[in-house]
Amino acid sequence: MDSVVIFTNFRPIYIFFIIIQAISLINIISQIKHHKPINGYAIFSISFICSAVSAFLTYQIGILSDELAIGGDPVSFDMFIVVVIMSVVNFLVVLRNTKKE
Template identity: 80%
Template sequence: MDDATIFTNFRPIYIFFIIIQAISLIMAISQKKQLKPINEVAISSVSFICLAVSAFMTYQIGILSDELVIGGDPVSFIMFFVVVIMSVVNFLVIYLNKKN
């Protein structure tokens, strides 16, 4: 097995988390004051879980690349930053919606 293909197994999970974050962001932005299909706690929990699991996976990629003496995966690292940014944006949208 090629050493670089080990990291491609993590990419679908990152893509799944990005899709979940995008759906959560759309739901948080499109919520009306009168009709809330999902509350802020649920969106915050989903964002936090996605962020925590993505951070753990990035840490595991670092351990794998150190043990196998190969470079890390820059694509997975960029996907991790996308998950972080989307989580922060989700938290900000929820906070600003709650404030208004």
């Protein structure tokens, strides 16, 4: 029972990163040609930080699972995969938008 509580404490962080990535993607897609509130470098930085911290959290969950001799958390791993996919999508959308101009 306690093992589930340990892993659910990490989930809000993953959800926060997913929300940040979604807001970034919406911002990139809805940018007007002359008015760009956020540039590509900022999107790359946000995506890299979200991916790096999510990878570190996933690694820490693995260490906790090993030390406590319990199974890992598949939901947190799935959230990590979503964060990485959204980071790649943000990167590709920014590249596509810069090539159009």
